[in-house]
Amino acid sequence: MYICICNAIRETDLRRAAQVTNGDAEAVYATLGKQPNCGQCLVDAQSILFEEREMNCETVSA
Ligand code: FES
Secondary structure, three states: OEEEOOOOEEHHHHHHHHOOOOOOHHHHHHHOOOOOOOOOOHHHHHHHHHHHHHHHHHHHHO
16 A cells, blocks of 8 residues: 555555654655655654554564
8 A cells, every 4th residue: 555645655665664764754755765745645654653663662572
């Protein structure tokens, strides 16, 4: 599923990048060589980043 239509960023790409990049959605987009255009995806992208990092912390601490 695409999270960012403007940049064709898939949810899987975002989750993978979240594991190796700190910062907000814009920072993660930059890691992918992208930058927000319309900005409509940023709230959802930020939620996914938070969720992915939370899951990663639980896995590491378990
Ligand atoms: S949908 Fe991501 S910047 Fe437009």
